[in-house]
Amino acid sequence: MNLRSLASKSLKNRRSTAILTIVSIAVSVVLLLGVEKVRVNAKSSFANTISGTDLIVGARSGSIQLLLYSVFRIGSATNNITWESYQDIAQQKGVKWTIPISLGDSHRGFRVMGTSRDYFSVYQYGEKRRLKFSSGTQFEAVFDAVIGSEVANALNYAIGDQVIISHGTGSTSFAQHKDKPFVISGVLEHTGTPVDRTIHVSLAGIEAMHVNWQGAVKKRKASKALTEANLQPESITAFLVGLDSKVVSFKMQRYINEYSSEPLLAIFPGIALHELWSLMSVAEKALLIISLFVVLASLTGMLAVSLAGLNERRREVAILRSVGASHWHIMGLLITETVLLTISGILLGLILLYSGIWLAQPIIEKNYGLFIPITAPNIRELGMVCMLLAASFIVGLVPAYRAYRNSLADGMSIRS
């Protein structure tokens, strides 16, 4: 006896309610797995933002704040680091390299970061991957700029285009450095990190921009010749440190944290990333709980539909009993139906999820910098799907038991 074909024919007969049930399960699957995919990819994208850097140093504030502004270009620093302190630390024994970071300006919503040329050779992300140029080279002249791939795509910029940088970090600014346009010298390859959304200029460039400016206001006085030699910055926002050996990292952290000339903070990027992620885990859990409730709602919907239809199916059950179906067959039929509905819902959900990812991939990447690859469901996602199937089996037991009770009471004739 093939219960599956009987169950699928029965469902086909009630196709409108069956389709609605399948759609509601599909939506819950999309939500459940979608949230999971976003969570996993956001987490790995977070963890991949920076690698190979042993310490991040900034003015004393909170470790997460320092991580956010120095690596993610979110928020801003409360204070700067003097050039002297930076130079002093950079020359300490055990320090292999340093990359200065100077933030505070922007161009059409994208952050501008002043840095040194070393940035392009030592900065690493993901699995110790280095930055590569898709076209052009690093900045040579004071007013050269290197842009991330997303900046190039979003603003349709290419080598040789001019960029006018605005004072401040808002997407609209009334104080623009129109007098000193930068020229794009290079475009970086896609990294999937905040680098893609950054315009890199030299520290001298940052200084040059602000010559004749006081605060956010431009002064009228003409400037002298702008060369790198006379554009040494007085301060920077933060700097990244690479050490000769991991062994000295705690010692170096303590040295910086206890630095006497000015209050500084050195953080381990891995630990700060972890702290930041745990800060976000509340939202992550809330999302998961919401999607679980959506799953619960769709299963309850399926149960309601199944129970509501049961009374109309008493005759069908009586006929099946009369031709020799046992109670187990009847229960099996109803459970098979709910499981078939759930499997169809899961399949439809997966189709919707993957086509949704395929469609939304560029939009999400453009707007949120999060790349969601189309990959097969991982073990955890498969586990979620299996749990959904198991839950539908349990839900199927309810109408199955009711049908069993009905058929006990009805026999082969409907007794109302």
Added chain:
Amino acid sequence: MIESASKSTIIGLKEVDFAWHAKANLTIKSGNLCVEEHEHVFIRGASGSGKSTLLNIIGGIVTPQRGQVEIVGQDFCQLKELQRDRLRADHIGFIFQQFNLIPYLSILENVTLPCRFSKLRRANAIERSGSVVEEAVYLLSRLYSKGRCSFHLTTSELSVGQQQRVAAARALIGQPQLIIADEPTSSLDYDAREAFMDLLFDEIKLSGSTLLYVSHDPTHQHLFNRVVDISAINPQQETDL
């Protein structure tokens, strides 16, 4: 009336008491019935006299609180539920008053349904016609004397009379030993009723099955070997169903 069971007894009920619920009054009290092989028995009784309950007991759907139920030589009360289900699937074909067919299955699928549950009936059908579907087509073509309709149609497109013919074909497929008909003609008009009874009797005679026919309407009782009043089977009926 107590009748003794012989070797060829198809139905043997002895002193059967049955109530649908523990607290309810007995629907069948001291019920006795004996039907032998190849007999065509008409059971006559008003509605509410316990006819449907009797058929549920004979079909092994319910078990009586007391007494003995022997069907095709086996004591139902000694069998487990699954064994009773199998016995019913193998040996009994049912035709109900109405709503006999499963709406989401085609005519052919409805007729072949018992062969999904009974290996014996499947084997019988294959032996006689080569395949279950061939046997179903054969039975349907005999019952639909005026040309064949498409047996792949759904049953919702059939008239009540046609539905009853499909139900008869389903009861007969795989040659079960016992055919139980519960007022099969009550929803048919006169012509359809007569035609249906003729077809039913032809097929029953051809298959050699035993027929237990239950009705409140005595019109067709002359066609049967024996007429039993429900009061003879259930002499102390106390309550309506």
